[in-house]
Amino acid sequence: MTRRFALMIDPAAADVARSDFADTFTLVDAAAPALSVGELSTQRGDGVFESIGVIDGHAQEVVPHLERLAHSAQLCDLPLPNQAQWHQAIERAAAHCEQGEYVIKLILSRGVEHGPTPTAWVTAAPASDFSAVREQGIRVVTLDRGYDLDVAEKAPWLLLGAKTLSYAVNMAALREAHRRGADDAIFLSRDGFVLEAPTASLILRFGERFVTPAPNGGILHGTTQLSVYEHLTARGFAAEYAQVPASDLSRADAAWLVSSVRLAAPITAVDGVELPVDRALTAELNDYLLSPRD
Template sequence: MSLPFTLLIDPVSVDSERISFDDTFHEMDSAAPALRVGELSAQRGDGIFETLSVVNGHPQEVEPHIARLRDSAEICDLPVPNPAQWRAAIAYAVARLPQQGELALKFVLSRGVESGPAPTAWLHATRAADFGAVRATGVRVVTLDRGYPRGVAERAPWLLMGAKTLSYAINMAALREATRRGADDTIFVTTDGYVMEGPTSSVIVRIDGVYVTPAPNGAILHGTTQQSLFEYLRAQGVPVEYRDVTLSELREADASWLVSSVRLAVSVTTLDGAPMRTDFAVSNEFNSYLLGRTDN
């Protein structure tokens, strides 16, 4: 099957033991029209998504991605996705995709057409960009104020900050601002000086030999790649920790990384124009591990 590849999904939210998946997937031409004008994902960004990596025919972190999709659905008052159906859709797609190289597999659940009878769901696969160079050389990062103090997600859950929604205008604006400032990427910080995450990545810092990531509270997504790397580190007896991280701790860290499903792990080489300590040996170790996984 050539890329891009698109699969429409008929969402079902009942017990997987009573479902036949035979007629729930529909392959379609990725260049053909698929969404109606009234589709709320396009009109309002009213939906949720996940993007996983497929490396040499192996989909990565399937279960964490599906679990996070379900969490996002609950936060956004969407029908809770049926895990068995989404596992089957991912397996169906992967079996029809090229079995060599790195691919990006995005799956989406939208509220559908306004006043419509059902949500809309689809899966779309493309070849991943070549991130070999940035994995080897790292990224220049600027910090940007997210406009909220720490704890806002608990006080204002209607902001949906813990959900991975399709409303990415702010995230993309932050990346454009990084470019305007001569950088490659961004780390969001709270108004009171705590590290959050990147627009499309999680943050890992090493402080006195301990690998730390900001606690995945209601304002921070629990990164699937970050979780995988922490499992890897724990297996090697390396200490890891979830806790609040101040901006000053980030600046003084032994090393720091932005990690995400498709780009994987990249070192932060400068922060707001100041050089950062780096450990490219660990970056290479992280990426070798992430690229070599053959389980889900």
């Protein structure tokens, strides 16, 4: 799998009344320069994005991703993306994906500094191979995010509920996890509640009950977590949102980090404490997540 695809979008030409947006797209060489040096997404991370998993040419959970892109844009005072225009761009990108797993990225930035319009583009590329991680699991450490659970309400300008291009803190957290001998991290609020991972949502199992941290306190509502919950609910399990104390991590019967491309990765240890792994359910979840989903 080596095929790559890039499509620039003209958001200023997104007439809501039209049904065909082909003339608002520009196909560009994915290996060639395409952005101005004044582009604020590269200078300041001033933009939002989404990563969509693609399985055998089928883009997964497109509507939830577009809804979250719009929510992030609203929080960042960016123009709301035209859903139909972006949907057509995703279809164009998915058509260039071959068999296997790919990832489509949607990016909407402030554009060139002092420029008249935002910059927007869609890319598609082969996804990394996460098959071993899905089967063998990951070790995680907890990291203090440095603020209380209610900070998003007190300081909305921190944009904690938006999926922004400002990912330096998330990447620093992953590097710190690696320094501590782990594969990933789970953020905790300063007042002792579980939040999320740098690039994934957390799901815990307690008996027949599944819990994920409630999407407040700056937690991004995960599209893959929503899909997993739909599957668990259909199976008759209780799938809940709650404020999760950090102490609950070590007493869970099983736990997973879930995301659009890595899918469901079972957690094997938290801060060096071994955690049970439900291998049968993990395989079931990943089989489900690898099936076509809209």
